Amino acid sequence: MKKRILVVSSANMDFVMNVSRLPFPGETVIEKGEYELIPGGKGGNSALAVERLGGDCVFCAKLGRDANGEALRALYASEGINLSALRSTPDAPTGLAAITVENDGTNRISIFPGANAYLNSDDAEEALLCYPDALLMQFEIPDEAILTAAHFAAKKNIPIVIDAGPARPDFPFDRLPPLEIFSPNEVETEIYTGINPNSADNALRAAVALQKIVKSHYYVIKLGNRGALVYDGKYYNIASPYEVKAVDTTAAGDSFTAALTLEYLRSGNIMRAARYANAVGAMVVSRLGASSSIPNEKQLSEFIAARGIEL
Numbered sequence: 001m002k003k004r005i006l007v008v009s010s011a012n013m014d015f016v017m018n019v020s021r022l023p024f025p026g027e028t029v030i031e032k033g034e035y036e037l038i039p040g041g042k043g044g045n046s047a048l049a050v051e052r053l054g055g056d057c058v059f060c061a062k063l064g065r066d067a068n069g070e071a072l073r074a075l076y077a078s079e080g081i082n083l084s085a086l087r088s089t090p091d092a093p094t095g096l097a098a099i100t101v102e103n104d105g106t107n108r109i110s111i112f113p114g115a116n117a118y119l120n121s122d123d124a125e126e127a128l129l130c131y132p133d134a135l136l137m138q139f140e141i142p143d144e145a146i147l148t149a150a151h152f153a154a155k156k157n158i159p160i161v162i163d164a165g166p167a168r169p170d171f172p173f174d175r176l177p178p179l180e181i182f183s184p185n186e187v188e189t190e191i192y193t194g195i196n197p198n199s200a201d202n203a204l205r206a207a208v209a210l211q212k213i214v215k216s217h218y219y220v221i222k223l224g225n226r227g228a229l230v231y232d233g234k235y236y237n238i239a240s241p242y243e244v245k246a247v248d249t250t251a252a253g254d255s256f257t258a259a260l261t262l263e264y265l266r267s268g269n270i271m272r273a274a275r276y277a278n279a280v281g282a283m284v285v286s287r288l289g290a291s292s293s294i295p296n297e298k299q300l301s302e303f304i305a306a307r308g309i310e311l
């Protein structure tokens with residue numbers, strides 16, 4: 001039976017600009033590269049990853065009633081995502097992310113939340129009626145929706161996974177019930193703890209410091225091309241990275257956490273799940289865009305076989 005993951009989170013249309021460099025203030029640069037509209041949003045990317053990797057995703061998000069909203073809804077439907085909790089509002093446009101991608105794959109993202117800011121506690125509460133095996137969330141939606149979903153899940157003993165992006169040091173962490181997995185990336189880790197996880201020692205120090213911010217069974221720090229550190233409050237381990245040529249890191253973290261959640265539910269083994277998620281992340285950074293870069297199960301199996309990866 002497929003594992004059901006409820007993603008309560010954001011949906012954006014990404015306006016992706018491939019730039020040779022960022023302009024200086026007041027400067028205009030004529031670019032030779034392309035721009036594209038690509039479905040994204042941390043929640044949308046995670047939802048697609050869950051479904052493509054063989055999970056059963058129920059996606060709770062809010063779209064605007066506009067062309068971008070229609071395009072996102074059509075994509076999710078075509079991928080088989082359960083849309084019973086996908087809502088729309090006439091009060092705001094669909095969320096938009098303006099993303100610049102430089103030649104080395106570095107991205108910079110500005111988000112215009114639009115309809116995401118209208119996802120509310122009622123939406124989150126209703127969504128929990130789908131009896132998921134896990135709840136996955138990020139921080140691109142209102143705090144109250146996150147807290148309501150978390151408390152309903154906790155009441156039903158549904159494991160809660162929070163991908164801590166974008167960094168929200170002002171989030172009321174003290175109002176969250178205990179989590180199963182809390183997973184920030186390097187930048188978020190430094191913002192939350194003041195410790196740059198630039199070495200294994202520092203990553204461990206940061207993981208220990210995260211315990212004071214949020215209670216979780218596991219802390220999984222995404223370390224980019226250095227893999228991921230997994231800490232259970234006592235012991236730590238590093239899931240090694242798989243080397244690829246980075247084209248665009250957009251959605252790597254979102255897909256990593258979705259894959260981590262799914263494989264953790266399937267195997268019950270957090271290290272196996274982290275290695276699996278690393279493989280997904282590696283594939284995502286080697287391709288352009290958010291939703292367009294997320295592999296399906298077959299593509300991932302081929303990558304795993306070709307690299308001789310042992311999970």
Ligand code: RIB
Pocket residue numbers: 010012013014039040041042043045096097109111140250251252253254290
């Ligand atoms: O994590 C990448 C995502 O962040 C993009 O798809 C963008 O929409 C923002 O939500």
